[in-house]
Amino acid sequence: DEVRVRQVATHVDPQEEAEFDKELRALMQESLDSRKLELRARPALNMTIPINMLEGSAKDHSGRYTEGESGDETTDIAPEGNKEVQVKVLVKRGHKQQMKHMYIPRDCSLVQSTKQKEAAELEE
Amino acid sequence: EETGDDEGFEYGKGDFSVEHACKYCGVTNPACVVRCNVPSCRKWFCNSRGNTSGSHIVNHLVRAKHKEVCLHKDSPLGETILECYNCGCRNVFLLGFISAKTESVVVLLCREPCLSVNALKDMNWDLSQWCPLIDDRCFLQWLVKVPSEQEQLRARQISAQQINKVEELWKTNPDATLEDLEKPGVDDEPQPVAVKYEDAYQYQNVFAPLIKLEADYDKMMKESQSKDSLSIRWDIGLNKKRIAYFVFPKEDNELRLVPGDELRLRYSGDAAHPAWQSVGHVIKLTAQEEVALELRASQGVPVDVNHGFSVDFVWKSTSFDRMQGAMKTFAVDETSVSGYIYHHLLGHEVEMQLVRNTLPRRFGAPGLPELNASQVFAVKSVLQKPISLIQGPPGTGKTVTSAAIVYHMAKQGQGQVLVCAPSNVAVDQLAEKISATGLKVVRLCAKSREAVSSPVEHLTLHYQVRHLDTSEKSELHKLQQLKDEQGELSSSDEKKYKALKRATEREISQSADVICCTCVGAGDPRLANFRFRQVLIDESTQATEPECLIPLVLGVKQVVLVGDHCQLGPVIMCKKAARAGLAQSLFERLVLLGVKPIRLQVQYRMHPALSEFPSNSFYEGTLQNGVTINERQSSGIDFPWPVPNRPMFFYVQMGQEEISASGTSFLNRTEAANVEKIVTTFLKSGVVPAQIGVITPYEGQRAYIVNYMSRNGSLRQQLYKEIEVASVDSFQGREKDYIILSCVRSNEHQGIGFLNDPRRLNVALTRARYGIVILGNPKVLSKQPLWNSLLTHYKENECLVEGPLNNLKQSMVQFQKPKKIYN
Ligand SMILES: [Zn+2]
Ligand SMILES: [Zn+2]
Ligand SMILES: [Zn+2]
Numbered sequence: 001d002e003v004r005v006r007q008v009a010t011h012v013d014p015q016e017e018a019e020f021d022k023e024l025r026a027l028m029q030e031s032l033d034s035r036k037l038e039l040r041a042r043p044a045l046n047m048t049i050p051i052n053m054l055e056g057s058a059k060d061h062s063g064r065y066t067e068g069e070s071g072d073e074t075t076d077i078a079p080e081g082n083k084e085v086q087v088k089v090l091v092k093r094g095h096k097q098q099m100k101h102m103y104i105p106r107d108c109s110l111v112q113s114t115k116q117k118e119a120a121e122l123e124e
Numbered sequence: 125e126e127t128g129d130d131e132g133f134e135y136g137k138g139d140f141s142v143e144h145a146c147k148y149c150g151v152t153n154p155a156c157v158v159r160c161n162v163p164s165c166r167k168w169f170c171n172s173r174g175n176t177s178g179s180h181i182v183n184h185l186v187r188a189k190h191k192e193v194c195l196h197k198d199s200p201l202g203e204t205i206l207e208c209y210n211c212g213c214r215n216v217f218l219l220g221f222i223s224a225k226t227e228s229v230v231v232l233l234c235r236e237p238c239l240s241v242n243a244l245k246d247m248n249w250d251l252s253q254w255c256p257l258i259d260d261r262c263f264l265q266w267l268v269k270v271p272s273e274q275e276q277l278r279a280r281q282i283s284a285q286q287i288n289k290v291e292e293l294w295k296t297n298p299d300a301t302l303e304d305l306e307k308p309g310v311d312d313e314p315q316p317v318a319v320k321y322e323d324a325y326q327y328q329n330v331f332a333p334l335i336k337l338e339a340d341y342d343k344m345m346k347e348s349q350s351k352d353s354l355s356i357r358w359d360i361g362l363n364k365k366r367i368a369y370f371v372f373p374k375e376d377n378e379l380r381l382v383p384g385d386e387l388r389l390r391y392s393g394d395a396a397h398p399a400w401q402s403v404g405h406v407i408k409l410t411a412q413e414e415v416a417l418e419l420r421a422s423q424g425v426p427v428d429v430n431h432g433f434s435v436d437f438v439w440k441s442t443s444f445d446r447m448q449g450a451m452k453t454f455a456v457d458e459t460s461v462s463g464y465i466y467h468h469l470l471g472h473e474v475e476m477q478l479v480r481n482t483l484p485r486r487f488g489a490p491g492l493p494e495l496n497a498s499q500v501f502a503v504k505s506v507l508q509k510p511i512s513l514i515q516g517p518p519g520t521g522k523t524v525t526s527a528a529i530v531y532h533m534a535k536q537g538q539g540q541v542l543v544c545a546p547s548n549v550a551v552d553q554l555a556e557k558i559s560a561t562g563l564k565v566v567r568l569c570a571k572s573r574e575a576v577s578s579p580v581e582h583l584t585l586h587y588q589v590r591h592l593d594t595s596e597k598s599e600l601h602k603l604q605q606l607k608d609e610q611g612e613l614s615s616s617d618e619k620k621y622k623a624l625k626r627a628t629e630r631e632i633s634q635s636a637d638v639i640c641c642t643c644v645g646a647g648d649p650r651l652a653n654f655r656f657r658q659v660l661i662d663e664s665t666q667a668t669e670p671e672c673l674i675p676l677v678l679g680v681k682q683v684v685l686v687g688d689h690c691q692l693g694p695v696i697m698c699k700k701a702a703r704a705g706l707a708q709s710l711f712e713r714l715v716l717l718g719v720k721p722i723r724l725q726v727q728y729r730m731h732p733a734l735s736e737f738p739s740n741s742f743y744e745g746t747l748q749n750g751v752t753i754n755e756r757q758s759s760g761i762d763f764p765w766p767v768p769n770r771p772m773f774f775y776v777q778m779g780q781e782e783i784s785a786s787g788t789s790f791l792n793r794t795e796a797a798n799v800e801k802i803v804t805t806f807l808k809s810g811v812v813p814a815q816i817g818v819i820t821p822y823e824g825q826r827a828y829i830v831n832y833m834s835r836n837g838s839l840r841q842q843l844y845k846e847i848e849v850a851s852v853d854s855f856q857g858r859e860k861d862y863i864i865l866s867c868v869r870s871n872e873h874q875g876i877g878f879l880n881d882p883r884r885l886n887v888a889l890t891r892a893r894y895g896i897v898i899l900g901n902p903k904v905l906s907k908q909p910l911w912n913s914l915l916t917h918y919k920e921n922e923c924l925v926e927g928p929l930n931n932l933k934q935s936m937v938q939f940q941k942p943k944k945i946y947n
Contacts, residue, residue, distance in 0.1 A: 020284070027185075027217055047231075047244060049229055087230045089201060102267070104230075111228070
């Protein structure tokens with residue numbers, strides 16, 4: 001059977017790209033502007049991390065992927081060896097907080113600083 | 125159902141049998157797709173770029189202007205709507221992740237305002253590393269995975285052009301697929317309108333699809349206008365109904381809200397409040413651009429909450445249904461219009477008929493100003509003909525002439541006269557003038573507009589029903605009172621109330637000499653059993669043909685269409701329908717069929733210097749001045765007109781235009797700054813805000829000018845707030861003493877957009893009574909032939925100027941050669 005393979009080296013039209021970028025930036029800007037206008041009052045803060053959700057999930061200073069008995073989630077091994085690190089994602093379902101697990105790249109700026117700080121703490 | 129092995133799969137086709145397949149390419153991996161969370165959309169898209177610069181989901185969100193998504197239930201995070209952990213904002217263009225300082229915990233947080241809340245810094249969160257959800261035109265790849273090479277090979281290859289096309293298609297048909305793009309029909313143009321039609325069935329066959337197109341587009345536009353995170357100010361109306369005030373942002377390409385529109389207000393609920401929603405009608409739009417929505421139900425309204433509301437448009441097909449209904453009646457009911465009118469409207473050869481009526485001795489009417497010669501001529505000819513057209517250029521007394529015609533028609537004793545116009549404002553004006561002649565007028569309003577305030581409230585049917593003061597009506601009054609107090613009646617009382625009300629309405633309507641309503645209002649069930657032999661339609665050049673037909677099919681034998689085909693026509697939103705000719709009014713087609721409009725020739729609005737160019741360019745120089753220079757001399761007003769006695773100038777602007785923040789409009793900062801200077805100079809010289817109108821074709825510029833004036837104007841803010849800044853279209857039919865026109869477009873490479881339409885320019889130039897200032901870039905504008913002649917006119921009159929306002933100098937700027945006009 002003949003297998004058709006898509007064209008290699010997909011070419012993105014620079015004009016299309018520029019036009020798309022413009023639209024995207026406009027949408028970002030509009031989103032920002034609308035919030036600045038609408039929410040003059042500062043929102044109340046509701047950002048505490050529920051302690052019970054952290055209990056049992058021992059800090060992972062070593063950077064290994066063994067998760068403590070966090071309860072609802074089973075232990076996961078990062079699919080791509082050491083390149084990824086597991087984080088807990090805190091979300092709200094209505095007004096209930098929930099903890100989920102997710103892998104993110106080890107070099108992601110989001111976890112970099114946490115890791116650095118933790119490393120620094122360890123050294124002390 | 126998951127897709128099985130590679131067995132039997134075809135490369136480059138995608139798998140669209142699964143519900144959560146990317147609608148562009150057919151990728152089905154739950155970790156790679158998200159669902160657009162906009163209720164009318166709910167389509168799935170993947171996070172691969174394929175052949176485009178952004179990933180499929182980002183492409184969709186940008187093209188459709190949708191902003192919320194939900195993850196798949198089988199994705200690592202499970203079914204989750206992405207929202208700010210703190211405030212619940214779901215706009216993905218604002219969201220990003222932050223992590224805790226010490227724990228491996230992350231949350232989504234919005235950039236504005238939550239990320240900038242100072243108190244957060246002191247908490248356990250690291251705000252310095254906010255990581256946006258959308259990065260490099262793609263969702264974070266560790267949140268929504270990019271399909272594997274293998275998966276991408278299976279997927280359908282879709283180009284940016286195809287994406288744009290299918291997104292366009294979804295606006296009118298959300299279920300369309302990519303295959304539909306290739307199907308014949310989708311890109312086919314509908315059958316265009318003709319000048320003549322074989323019969324009413326052929327007429328219906330042409331217009332019905334166009335109305336359908338426009339209705340579909342209107343529905344799509346309105347239903348996509350949902351807005352979130354609105355702040356509400358609560359109030360209670362005189363009728364004890366709950367009113368919600370809020371700001372409803374608008375854009376150039378969107379329909380504007382008008383009183384009578386139905387909206388649904390929603391609150392998703394919180395710890396102290398259950399989820400809530402209610403439908404209401406827009407009763408007014410305030411000068412501060414607030415919408416006042418009167419809610420239908422006052423129970424359970426979360427009045428102690430002010431933020432976080434959403435609003436959707438409730439689309440009504442009523443007006444389109446009535447147009448379709450009128451066309452059907454026209455086709456099947458032989459008595460709907462007289463034989464003469466039937467054949468004439470379809471363009472058949474018919475022998476000229478005269479209406480046998482004794483003409484009055486005087487053509488004026490009590491309570492109205494004396495008529496001039498062309499007005500008398502118009503009234504006289506109209507009364508003798510079964511079909512006539514009156515063309516009323518700006519300021520020529522269209523309304524007075526119409527009222528005089530209606531007066532004489534009513535006196536001929538042929539039954540009630542029906543008077544219509546497409547807009548409520550025009551109907552109100554006409555109703556007022558006709559009532560001034562002493563005729564008994566009933567103004568019929570749509571039920572949804574009964575709470576909308578009207579200058580002729582005492583003439584409205586609902587007011588007259590409520591205030592009819594006879595003892596027999598006491599039963600109705602009693603029930604009405606009960607209903608007002610309790611909000612509802614028992615079902616038997618409700619039945620009785622309705623029957624009584626209907627009978628009273630009929631009685632009042634039947635005793636009137638004249639019924640006034642909008643064209644669409646003529647299809648109201650309350651008029652179903654009425655017959656009108658004589659119909660006058662004002663502003664008829666702003667109505668579509670099927671709209672004009674609604675008042676005609678109630679038995680018309682004599683019809684008068686008033687309007688001006690040199691001013692703006694009906695607004696058609698669907699380009700396809702507009703291209704096919706839906707924007708051509710019945711008035712214009714009758715002109716093409718050889719009916720000669722009677723033109724009113726004396727204008728009473730503009731300073732003679734201001735009427736010269738419009739008269740020559742749009743009315744073959746026939747417009748005469750009914751006002752003298754002295755009557756339009758603004759005494760005591762010290763304004764730097766370059767030529768005394770010529771209160772006009774073209775102020776040369778070389779500032780660059782920009783795309784507005786919304787990305788859908790234009791603005792020009794230099795022009796806006798100069799508009800403010802001109803306004804301030806007017807105000808300082810003693811002109812009051814109500815005398816000034818600022819016209820600009822772009823919503824972006826309008827918003828910018830309003831904002832700029834109140835921030836930078838050197839006088840009291842309130843003064844600037846009272847100045848009306850609006851589009852050309854919203855000034856049609858009205859006048860101001862001073863007009864400032866900001867043209868905005870200064871881009872060498874693009875057209876001049878809106879102002880390319882000569883009819884729009886005509887309207888813009890003919891609103892001012894005492895003076896006009898035009899701001900624009902002559903280099904760009906001069907390319908268009910009509911603008912070129914306008915600029916030449918100003919230059920020849922030494923009114924083309926530049927420099928600071930207090931030291932205007934004649935400009936030597938070179939014009940470009942006008943391009944030839946094609947069409
Ligand atoms: Zn969508
Ligand atoms: Zn895709
Ligand atoms: Zn937030």
